[in-house]
Amino acid sequence: MLKRLNEIKVGETGLIKKVEGEGLLRRRLFDMGVTPGATVYLRKKAPLGDPLEITIRGYELTLRKTEAALVVLEMEESK
Amino acid sequence: MKRFALAGNPNCGKTTLFNSLTGSTAHVGNWPGVTVEKKDGVYKKLSEPISIVDLPGIYSLSPYTPEEVISRNYILDEQPDCVINIIDATNLERNLYLTTQLLEINVPLVVALNMSDVLLKNGETINAKAIEEKLGVPVVSISALKEENLEELMKRALEISSTPREPRTVINNADLLHLIGDVNIAFKGKEVLNPLFHAIKLVENDELETKNHKDLISMVDDFKKTFKDDTFGDDFEALIADNRYHYIADNFGDVVVSQNKENAEKTSQNSIKNNKSDRIDKVLTHKVFGLLIFAVIMFLVFHLTFSENFFYLGGIFEANGVAPSFEGTIYEGLFWTDAGINSPGVILFNFFDMSFSAIIEATSGALASALPADAQWFTGFLCDGVLSGLFAILGFLPQILVLFLFFSIMEDTGYMARVAFILDRIFRKFGLSGRAFIPMIMGFGCSVPAMINTRTLADDKERTATIRVIPFFSCGAKLPILVAISGGILEAFGAGNVDLITYSMYAVGIVSAIICVLLMRNTTQRGDAAPFIMELPEYHLPQFKSLMIHLWDKAKHFVKKAFTIILASTIVIWFLSNFGFDWHYLDGDMSDSILAGLGKLIQPFFTPLGFGSQLSSFGFIFAVAAITGLIAKENVIATFAALAAIVVSDPAVLALIEADEEGIEAATAMIVSTGITWQGCISFIAFNMLTIPCFAACATAKAELPKGQFKWTVLFWLAASYIGSTVIYVFLSMFDGSTWVWALPTFAGIAVLAAVAIFFIVRYNKKHPVIRA
Structure with a gap:
């Protein structure tokens, strides 16, 4: 099942399928390790619901929901 | 080397x-x-x-x-x-x-x-x-x-x-390597340094590279037409990033080895660790308490640095009759005042203050008996002009260092990054990202490092807006103005509360910053909210050594400033105020001095702000102080101290002013002799907080701002301080006398105009939307 990173729940894990967007922003995501094939774990949301904190490639990264919406995930079929 | x-x-x-x-x-x-x-x-x-x-x-x-x-x-x-x-x-x-x-x-x-x-x-x-x-x-x-x-x-x-290294790439897509090879040769032909690097960046469509080597782009574009990868299409950027990470995963997946099995299983769980860092995080970025904890921490930082009634314990001691007064001992006033127990910052301040007063007293005493009568001007020059000006600045060093220490700890532990995380949602409302918080809070220490820190902001317009409002976060050098004048208000009018005035002035600065950022981000610095993508480092204990290095750097910078620019300007001010236009030493009567002449010339401009023509003939001192503040904000109170002799003739009072490093006595003397109202005093503080910052900050702003923005920024500061102070003065004056008769309709008019302007700005922005999420 495909979902966007801004749509998943805290505690869920997914595999990055595609990173949309363009230019500097997209490159920045790549440089920070947000590339297709990487596993993402949604760790928490900030007190006001945005930005998100994710674990990727063994470290903590924070990004906003607008940026997270560019990341398409293949969800783990757990249940 | x-x-x-x-x-x-x-x-x-x-x-x-x-x-x-x-x-x-x-x-x-x-x-x-x-x-x-x-x-x-x-x-x-x-x-x-x-x-x-x-x-x-x-x-x-x-x-x-x-x-x-x-x-x-x-x-x-x-x-x-x-x-x-x-x-x-x-x-x-x-x-x-x-x-x-x-x-x-x-x-x-x-x-x-x-x-x-x-x-x-x-x-x-x-x-x-x-x-x-x-x-x-x-x-x-x-x-x-x-x-x-x-x-x-x-x-x-x-x-x-000494040996040059053959560059190599880990990219392993055969077709891409072929293209990179060709571009590499083209770069070599152009005799560019590091050809392989540039070749790969060009293929990656790197912005800087495509701008600098437009002639070679066609090579990449032509190749793209014939290229098709199953997953990435012709998206070389994604393909290369993927290649790099694949290389890392394939080759270095096994270089970290766990000593025991249990551990190995833990790390293999895709490194979703639940370590100490996460447990701290659970509390500090908690859904409900996160913002509250942040507010408490900020309160504690300022309380520990500035409060004269530590944790409000004074009342308890007083009530039980065990208040330690230390009266008559050398400790009097150091730990304890009538207000309560001093916070660590205030204790340090008092310690330095007392030591400096002792030095000045000893010097002036020694000189008075050693020098002949016709050389007594030198005593005045050294003690009133140089030493009291210099010590007025150095006295604040410990308090500034305490404040800076707290900020360094917040930064070093990793908490500052979490604050950006917590506050991002709020900052976005103003068109900034959570990251802008860090330079802003640094502004409370000093504008110079704060402005440099804005380099971590990716967006030019966001940077410009942030740099412009950084001086509104009242820096350490503006603290003396706050302390001296609010103390002066208390003494001269017998009313007011020093803590209340100080905190509200900080609030005035913050509110002004918010208003100005909102205004700029919706008009001249309009643009999408910059993306917020940031690493959250693991928490760790602050390193004593690095904290000390931070503090030492800060102290060095401050002391250097005191002994160079501030020392020089106090000497210049002393000469300008003790010599007339005919280069004649005035010996006490400074109302004919050069400085007085200059001050009187600009004094009328400050009339709407409450410290212009409505003051007595000594009123020019406020104008002069505001101008010397443009060199360094420390000068404002130093100017009061240096010019005290103009308004006070009683030697006993003069001695009192000299001995008081906080400048409260000097400020009081100024208030009483010029007849300024308390509203005028508040407006004067606000003017100094919002106006053009010191030389050092201006130089930094000029270097950090995009080309051509500095002159507008200076204009912005002038306008903000002039308008802001006028509004504050007129508003506060309504509570006394009959100003409201004309002030209320004026404010109403301004409000209507503002509403119309906001309506049009909002309408324009709706038609030309920016992304604020």
């Missing part, structure tokens, strides 16, 4: 390594200007001295923020003799991503595996030899903090520094 550059991800221990390498011989000089913000020092433990350059942290060689451009340009264009790539061993995967790009540059490269001791503590070991074999460059395990293996690292760096 050979130059070695330190490069690596932010927060991987570069600066710790830098300090350990350069040690006590460190000449840590911040080179000002946009082009560079790197530190340099010298390593002396090898056969030859080596210059070490600490570069801003980078995640990749495709820069995103201005500070990252500095690092890229230094490595590519300045041709250091060796680049030491520091890698956080606890986070190999992302750190090695930069290494794969550094390999593509011709510069000699050594990899320093930092924090391997932390791994060991977790029961893991890292195989440096295996990494070395795979990367093909020397790899040394070090601990920058414990200074382990540093000599080995430097030895190996020196060994390879």
Whole structure:
């Protein structure tokens, strides 16, 4: 099942399928390790619901929901 | 002398390594200007001295923020003799991503595996030899903090520094390699330095590269037409990033080995750790309490630094009759005043204050008896002009350092990054990202480092708006103005509350900043909210050594400023105020002095602000003080102290003013003799807070702002302070007398105009939307 990173729940894990967007922003995501094939774990949301904190490639990264919406995930079929 | 550059991800221990390498011989000089913000020092433990350059942290060689451009340009264009790539061993995967790009540059490269001791503590070991074999460059395990293996690292760096290195790439897509090869040859033909690196960046469609080598883009575009990858299409950017990470995963997946099985299972769970850092995080960024905890921490920081009634315990002691008065002893007023127990910051302040007063008293006493009567002017010059001005500034050093210490701790522990995380949602409402919070809070210490810190903001318009409002976050040098004048109001009018005035003035600054940012981000600095993508570092205890280095840097800067620009301006002010236009020494009657003449000329301009023509003939002093404040804000109160002799003739009162480092007595004398209202005093504080900052901050702003923005920024500061202070003065004056008769309709008119303006701005913005999410 495909979902966007801004749509998943805290505690869920997914595999990055595609990173949309363009230019500097997209490159920045790549440089920070947000590339297709990487596993993402949604760790928490900030007190006001945005930005998100994710674990990727063994470290903590924070990004906003607008940026997270560019990341398409293949969800783990757990249940 | 050979130059070695330190490069690596932010927060991987570069600066710790830098300090350990350069040690006590460190000449840590911040080179000002946009082009560079790197530190340099010298390593002396090898056969030859080596210059070490600490570069801003980078995640990749495709820069995103201005500070990252500095690092890229230094490595590519300045041709250091060796680049030491520091890698956080606890986070190999992302750190090695930069290494794969550094390999593509011709510069000699050594990899320093930092924090391997932390791994060991977790029961893991890292195989440096295996990494070395795979990367093909020397790899040394070090601990920058414990200074382990540093000599080995430097030895190996020196060994390879003389021999040029053949660049290599880890990209393994055969078709892409073919294209890269062709572009590489084209670059070589153009005799560009580091051709392979430039070739790959061009293929990656890197912004800087495509701008500089437009002629070669067609090569890439033509190739793209014939290329099709199953997953990535013709998206070379994604393909290359994927290639790099694949190389890292394939080759370095097994270099970190756990000592026991249980541990191995834990780490294999896709590193979703639940360690100490996470547990702290659960509390500090808690859904409900996160913001509350932040507010409490900020309150504590300011309370510990400034409060004269520590934790409001004074009342309890008083009520039980055990208030320690220390009356008559040398400790009087140091720990305890009628207001309550002093906070640590105030105790330090008082300590310095008392010591300085003693010095001035002793000096003036000694001079008075030693000098002949016709040389007594020198006593006045030294004690009133130089020493009291100088000490008025130095007295605030400890309090500023205490405040700075707290901010350093917040930064060093990793909490500052969490604050940006918590506040981002709120900041976005004003069109800024959570990151802008860090330079703003630094502004409470000093505008100069705060403005430099805005380099971590990626968006130019966001940076401009942030730099412009940084002076509104009242810096350490503006604190004396607050303390002296609010103290003066209390003494002169017998009413008011020093704490209340101080805190409300801080609030005025913050509110002004919010209003101005909103205004700018919706008009001249309009634009999408910049993306917010930031690493959240693991929490760790603050390092005593690095805290001390921070403080020492700060103290040095402050003392240097006191003894140069401020000392010079106090001397100039003293001469200008003691000599008339005919260059004749006035001996006490300074109302004919040059300074008075100049002050009277500009005084009328301040009439709407409450400290202009409505004051007595001494009113020019306020105008003069505001002007000298443009050199350094410390000058404002120093000017009051230096000019006190104009308004006060009683030698006993003069002695009192001289002995009071806080400047309250001087401010009181000014208030009483000029007949300024309390509203005028508040407006005067506001003017100094909002107007053009000191020389140093202006120079920094000019260097940091985009080209051509500085003159508008100066205009902005003038307008903000003039309008802001006028509004405050007129508003407060309504509570006394009959000003409201004309003030209320005026305010109503302004409100209507503002509403109309906001309506049109909102309508325009709706038609031309920006993304604020």
